[in-house]
Amino acid sequence: MSDTKHRRQGLGEPAERDLDQRKATILQAVVSRYIGTAQPVGSQQIAGAAGVSSATVRAEMAALEGDGYLTQPHTSAGRIPTDKGYRFFVDHLARPGVLGQAQRQQVSQFFDQVHGEMEEMLERASGLLADLTSYAAVVVGPGHESAEVRSVQLVGLEPRVALLVVVLADGAVEKRTVDLGEDTPDAVLDGAAAALQSQFCGHALSTLAPIAQTGDPSCDRVLARVEDVLARRGEDDQYDHVFVGGPSHLALAFDAVETVRGVLGILEQEMVVVNLLREVLGRGLSVAIGTEHGYEPLASCAVVVAPVSVEGYEGGAVGILGPTRMNYPEALAAATLVSDGISERLAGLPVVGGSASRSDLHRPRSGAGAKGTNAQATTSSRMRVKGGRGRARG
């Protein structure tokens, strides 16, 4: 339903077909004022701006209410926008937002100065985005499914426990404890590690299903354990990279304490947050208003999402979560700015300090291409899995 409207824009129909010019102007005025003041907007307030009398505005407002764009909290109160009203505003009326000079500088300064590991950068970026907008922000890092394995290591921690450490080309490190079942000398671990190394290096972690046997029974036993462990990965790993910034802003964004409680509760569930962002992005929406995303507890929220793309494919997202009467233009501008910054930064990672050398220079084009398609597949299958609980992971 919501996609429908979004699609319409592409069909070449003028935006004013659904709503004549004056209605659109009035709707825009109502939404703008309501976003600013959080108070119902009366006909007199916008009579001047619209260039017509309040009576005319009233008539138009009544029509808009009839069409579902506006509503009244009670008779004899002004109008407030419905979700549909916000939707129309975002799709057709909102002028591209511009951040203030100070804010833009804050962003560029952030990305100039930021350094260190990706996780830390993403975390701080979520804080930045929250600061910029005064709403809660969510940053999801790109998954590592498509990154090449650079190193595989098995480190013995205890006689029968080892740690599998995988280093990926993007600088990520995945670790997993492996219960070996019986005491295993380091030599065997080293042998197994060498076998793993030769099989995994240069490939994406997700493309490897079976581990080839070596012939050495004790070594193969270890490899089997490793395979078990790797098979169990997936699910949880996707949610390792969620960073929520500035949830405290939400305390002031809603008047009902219960709403605050509910929304914060949702934000605590990283899994839900990630799926929410993915769904919104997956529908080609960058804004989900009210119930458009289908999460009941967030019915009074709007979500603005911008993709983070690295090397052409989308691997992550930044999102802004606020009340439906959020400042959409500003939020969209902020989300875009930050997501662009992150994308750029990630393309330059992993480099410490300032001078970012494009990693393309170091990686074969073909490799990047393969990554791209792979990531696409992974992403869309994720979507499918999420929605219908379709096939178990193969």
Place this chain on the structure above:
Amino acid sequence: MSDTKHRRQGLGEPAERDLDQRKATILQAVVSRYIGTAQPVGSQQIAGAAGVSSATVRAEMAALEGDGYLTQPHTSAGRIPTDKGYRFFVDHLARPGVLGQAQRQQVSQFFDQVHGEMEEMLERASGLLADLTSYAAVVVGPGHESAEVRSVQLVGLEPRVALLVVVLADGAVEKRTVDLGEDTPDAVLDGAAAALQSQFCGHALSTLAPIAQTGDPSCDRVLARVEDVLARRGEDDQYDHVFVGGPSHLALAFDAVETVRGVLGILEQEMVVVNLLREVLGRGLSVAIGTEHGYEPLASCAVVVAPVSVEGYEGGAVGILGPTRMNYPEALAAATLVSDGISERLAGLPVVGGSASRSDLHRPRSGAGAKGTNAQATTSSRMRVKGGRGRARG
């Protein structure tokens, strides 16, 4: 267990010296009722329970107010406890709390079923603790300063960028990007890694200051870079292991939205949270009420802290953050239960699955001893650095 209580009692002074028996009873009744109802408590409400008339209670209440244990929101209202009142309650009046059967089972079930990496366990434990108490919970994992290094590795990511990966005996993996400055072949990296490995393995990461040179200039250049990177560690790393659970509970814990906003804002700053817990633990307090901890924005909060000890030294903590009128006995019981569970679990880590083998069996006693002293030193120096204000309470 509140050390303060024990200390006071240890002095041989009866707890009733500060407050006679009846005042104590009345104070206890007021605190208990206020914790339950959040409403000011009048003299009649507790006249029956105290076995005296309301007039007598009033007189005693007036005395308690004069001594600073109670206060009135306004004339003609009942009394509510002051921070001092809560403090006396916690130290002398609170009966050791007992969690309900269901809750105890929830905890034991959690620790029976929990598996996987330490971080995940701690994170979920914070959620558990929040669920148990309906307040916000904080879990800080033990630092890795004292853990033996098991493996050091340098993985080339790009020609002039490598990733330093250090695996510790407790299963933790630290990674750090190293800007090599110039293109460096893998052979050199391997050589440097071997040198690092031989120097670091078996020692705690924190005990190593200078890295010995090898004689090979290109290798030493890499080592110098690594040393730089290691020198910059510290500070930030301590805050990697903070897990905040159930902050949404705070939305309902305070009536003023501004307070909620402020407290949530504090919780977002991991650094502050960690220092808060450390200070509270460092003072020998397990409960900090109101302004006792010195963080103004948390003046309307109380913090319950229990240490997480592994192999005898304290390496982490669990905390509960709630309003000053929190249920202290229950919170103390829950914090203790969960911290014990974590301690036990950590002693058994890193083991996947259920059967936890005490790691003592695998590690030399001497090593554990060295760890202990080392950790002590690190911990206390931390305290000194942070607090700066000797022992205010004691």
Place this chain on the structure above:
DNA sequence: ATTGGCAGTCGGTAGACTTGACTGCCAGAC
């Protein structure tokens, strides 16, 4: 020392009333 009684204080609630900001409708002007 304790108690019951009594006066005083003050927040909270309920009701009546007013105010103000709306809307909807309609008749008249353009």
Place this chain on the structure above:
DNA sequence: GTCTGGCAGTCAAGTCTACCGACTGCCAAT
């Protein structure tokens, strides 16, 4: 036809009053 001004009606919110109820503090009696 469309737009406008005017008018009546509606309703939330604010004000004022009165009153109730839950307190406390004080005091005299036990």
